[in-house]
Amino acid sequence: MIDFQMPALGADMDEGTLNEWLVKPGDTVSRGQVVAVVETTKAAVEIECWHDGTVHELLVPVGETVQVGTPLATLLEPGESAESIPEKRVAPTPVPEAAQPREPLPAMPTPAAPPVPAAAPAPAPETAPHHRRWVSPAARRLALSLGVDVEAVTGTGPQAAVTLSDVEHAAAVVAKPPAAKPAVKDRATEMRKSIAAAMSRSKREIPHYYLADEILMDKALTWLADRNAERPITERILPAVLQLKAVAVAAQRFGEFSGFWRDDGFEAAPAVHVGVAISLRGGGLVAPAIHNVAEKNLYDLMGGLTDLVARARAGSLRSSEMSDPSITVTNLGDQGVDTVFGVIYPPQVALVGFGRPTQRVCVIDGGIRICTTVQATLAADHRASDGHRGALFLSAINELLQQPELLEK
Incomplete structure (x- = not known):
């Protein structure tokens, strides 16, 4: 039997709320199948199953918030049946000696009760002299018009008389609105807190180093314009897609930039899954992955990027897209900045940034x-690589963008 647990959907996620189960006990599931929807501070994420099997039991009800790693359900492995699972036996609880039955004791004769003397009649309570409450006619009329029970009003006048000011004070207390409830924290606020926590952890734990390189884009942009002229507007490729492909291919050559730092050691990723930093319309950002970027052609990559951005902004992402980016790319060129130095998203070990394309005076062939x-930057983890390798990695990205035809397939 397998425990299906709440996955970690990024370094800034500690818990999630189960929104919906898409399976029930007895259903057969396969690896990659969406089985549940979990609400996080960033989006409603579709949770995929990581095993083939049969749903045995759903452990978490809809609406419950649980920590990462909490078992959500149990799965039977292929060929395993519910009958083959040993039942949990609960040891009988020992009965305390005081609670164990004993043989009844012989009955003892009950002594006769002594006669009770007749109670003397209680004296009648003294009644305080009663007098009519003093309420001025004006105060009584005002209380009637304001709906105030004048008999419940504490008088402050002579001989505890109820005055106009007493009625007005009582009416103000009755009409006072209830204290406002504290505002519910919205998703944008919670997202900013999550991002801040993850970035604080990154700067605290990761020894960053930074490099920058200026890349000539004329060849790439000219080649891209020729290719786009042959295709409909809806199928044209953005320069950002060329950059994503160049980063992925370079990361294949320099594997220490695509992977994770876990348990005081570097784990190389089996494939280059590039996380794309996407700003959300309500504020904040997410960085879900496009999988196997180095193996995709530019047209498939453009379609994948368009779909990913649309789903990220609609708040509909998959758990695999959130949990396994092996390197992240952020492109702030559309925001009008020349250079961006990013913060590594743990447990990743590198982040590549691209600024806006800018016209400059350059010396070319004398x-x-x-x-x-375009200014390309690298933020890298000094535990996994060093500046020399980082410079070679950035140079490889530059060289690939000078030969865009190599990136097409």
Whole structure:
């Protein structure tokens, strides 16, 4: 039997709320099948099953919030049956000696009760002299108009008389609105807290180093314009797709930049899954993964990026997209900045940033030209790599963007 647990959907997630079960006990499930929907601070994430099997028991009800790693359900492995699972036997609880039955004791004769003397009649309670409450006619009329029970009003006038001010005070207390409830924290606020916690952890635990390189984009942009001229507007490729592919191919060559730092050691990722930093319309950001980027052609990659951005902003992502990016790319060129130095998203070990394309005066082959350039940056974990390897990695990205035809397939 297998425990199906709440997955970690990023370093900034500690818990999630189960929104919906898409399976029930007895259902057969396969690896990659969506079985539940979990609400996080960033999105409603579709949780995929990581095993083939049969649902045995759902352990968490809909609406419950649980920590990462909490078992959500149990699965029977292929060929395993519910009857083959040994039942949990509960040891009988020992009965305390005081609670164990004993043989009845012989009955003892009950002594006769002594006669009770007749009770003397209680004296009648003294009654305080009663007098009518003093309420001025004006106060009584005001109480009637304001719906105030004048008999319940404490008088402050002579001989405890109820005055106009007493009635007005009582009416103000009755009409006072209830204290406002504290505002419910919205998703944007909680997301900012989660992001801040993850980035604080990153800067505290990861020894960052930073590198930058200016990349000439003229060849890539000219080649891309020629390719896009042959395709409908809806199928044209963005320069950001070329950059994603270049990063993935370079990360295949320099594996220490695509992986995870766990248990005081580096784990190389089996494939390059590139996390794409996506800003959300309500504030905040997510960085879900496009899988196997190095193996995708540019057209499939463009379709995958378009779909990912749309689903991220609609709050509908999959658990595998949130949990396994092996390197992240952030592109703030559309925000009008020349350079971005990112913070590594743990447990990843590298982040590549691209600024906006800018025209600059460059020296090319001994001559002066106006060229379009982009600032590419690398934030990397010094435990997994060093500056020398980081420089070679950035240079590889640069070289690939000078030969865009190599990235097409």
